[in-house]
Amino acid sequence: MKSTLSLTLVASLLLSAGPVSAEQSPRPIARVLEREATRLTLDAEDTALRVDERQQSTPDWPRVKRLPSETKLSVTVKGEPSRRVRFVAADEFQLVVRERTGAQRTILRSDVAEIATFETRNSPSGAVTGALVGVWAGSRIALNLAYNSPCQPSCGGVTTAMLLSAIGIPVAGGLIGYHAFARSVAVVIYHAQ
Secondary structure (H helix, E strand, O other): OHHHHHHHHHHHHHHHOOOOOOOOOOOHHHHHHHHHHHHHHHHHHHHHHHHHHHHHHOOOHHHHHOOOOOOEEEEEEOOOOOEEEEEEEEOOOEEEEEOOOOOEEEEEHHHEEEEEEEEEEOOHHHHHHHHHHHHHHHHHHHHHHHHHOOOOOOOHHHHHHHHHHHHHHHHHHHHHHHHHOOEEEEEEEEEOO
16 A cells, blocks of 8 residues: 555656756656655565565464364474473473373473374275265166065065165265375474474
8 A cells, every 4th residue: 555655646746747848857856755665665575575584484383382282293303203291381482391100391482393283084086986986886786676575465664774775875974984094294384484
């Protein structure tokens, strides 16, 4: 917004303060206004760049402080390999975690290189595979019921079992595949700059 305003001011000053002929030079006030408008434009753009750089380089430590207790983490301390731990607490200066052995460890914030949490992501491809297996199995069961089940005097129960096999088994296979092939993915929530 400031840079747009500054550019508009510069353009209007240049157009209104220009010389009438080639021999005339701009008036001193017009030259000062032009120089100041240019300086304001450059200052506004420089400030905007600094704000953007600061926002990009600011680590997300407040997110770490809001983690629920016992959240599974992967913590990398500078100069050490990453370790899987459980979150205990954090404040502005330190992180407290519980090691796999049960011992608590306090790590200074300045020593932390990276923190990642783990998210479970379900498997759409597992759902498709489970549904296809369910279609194969459900259709075999339905066809077996259709050709090998006596249904005299009424076929209501056999028809219901055939429909449940042909529809229910593929749906169940898709749901099972979606959840059974879920994978845990590390998501970086803090990276020291």
